[in-house]
Amino acid sequence: MTDRALLDDLLAGKIPALARAVSIVENARPGFEGLLAALHPRLGAARRIGVTGPPGAGKSTLTMQLVSAWRRAGLRVGVVAVDPTSPFTGGALLGDRIRMEQVALDPGVFIRSMATRGSLGGITTSTREVCDLLDAAGFDRVLVETVGVGQSELEVQRMTDTTVLVLVPESGDGIQALKSGVMEAADVFVVNKADRQGAPKLRREIELALDLRAGRVARGGGHHGALGGARQRPDAQATPEGWRPPVLLTTAAKAEGIDELLAAIDAHWDAQSANGLLEARRRARLADRMHAVVGRAVDRWLWTDGPARELVAARLDAAARGATSPYDVAAEVLAAVREGVQV
Template structure:
């Protein structure tokens, strides 16, 4: 089969096969799910890092710095740029044409921007599937750049092991304006453009708002332990001593304290500290068990997404749903039945095993 060949080449790390596989997945071409299923046993080698934040914060510049740093450690690195607001062409990602060319010649780097046109299962699902292909192809680091300060950050956290929220001094009083959930979704904060005034002030603001959050965590932890009269708040290991009777994430007992890193990405400053912090977060993910928690959650969600996608496809392509709508649309237009009643009739038809 075609997809068997594609799979073998992909797992062997052939770049052309990877590019073809991504196109196949993006366009939901026949066999794409078979290909993804074949990749599944090989997953887990990559660390997935989400870089998110408002447009112009310097995410791409930061990504460029991380790519160089990973490459000098001999790590293979892939970049996925998800930017629904601006279709991007090669150069726009790394900005600097010369570096871009040197990267383009490096087989240890793979850069791909996601087509933002609607894919059957939604951009987020497709992006996650593309990350799987990259993981299967042997990339050790996957950087996912997404733009925005709302839902898209939260989408990133559902695909990344580590989520980095990039802000700039100009966002000033900005953190108040972030949608709820965005701060909480970040594992690491980068204050980029630290060469400009206001970086320290923003760092303080972020730390204050994190302290408030941490205060809340501390308030809750003794309550869980108190039941058993166990150890004091936040002590790692006490969860295990507890016998893990509750399904609480280990993270609740050994919380990660989000870190703020100052960078001037355009000058390559702060990248080293960011790398160290990324490594520290990964080590925490492994030790606390949170990595398994996140991967487990991801796989449950993926399965649901695939069911959603398959259901939708089945309904519109393989049942008589469209025909039933067409037949009775005039009744809806004439006000004799509502869209809700017609939808109910469609569903009833499907439940009774309607076929085209």
């Protein structure tokens, strides 16, 4: 198949062409950047939703329920499941695809498991590029499920239109689970496995954390005023940005709470579209992509045609003796680049 034929078939939504394009992009085969560049003007129709959270939260089951609901509505759905990288093969372990086997055979569903390849947060540039392929191929919803460790919650927020953070009662202290900026990453909170003890308590803790962040907890009331006192909970449109993340209870294994989650995802899309934040979010995503793609190209050049490989090899013995340092070598590389010198 020629590059033009592959592009045409991909834009026509043909699954064999999509599968081939995903393989080309994921493995950075020759021509992958040209393919992505040709697709760029066709992007933007798909809604991108991230599902993230700690291991064992039931993300794959929840994802399966969302996919099934969207398919009943006649929507085509692409799923990118970010799996831990196998230490032996470097590839994804494919656990997510196995868990979602009930929908994997649906011709209106495309599921791809991708390896983290050691990326901070589990999200690589190629993960984002595979989402572009699904968008260009005409999928209405592109759902990204992450490994839910490290900074993945923040990473997935930067590559999607809506981020769903999934927690479970046994994940521990709800407030502790929401530290390190994770609060800001979530557009919708889900307490899954809500039939287990502690789910209402975790929900209250998340709502309290949201109120504290927004400065809406009533002051005073004694030692237990913030937790025990009556307070008015703002609705989802009460913040200056037009959106307060809802906190929902679901039991994905029983398909309970899925309709409410779907409604919240749609409501978030509508709110962003109305107040201009969707466009701003997508522009920020594009800026991130440009930074990543330029960085990848520069890095590739530095270590192939550029001076980095030769300088590092030449200075290794000196660095081992303590006569120079990695930082000095980096400065030499930059100086060589600026001067246009090839070592």
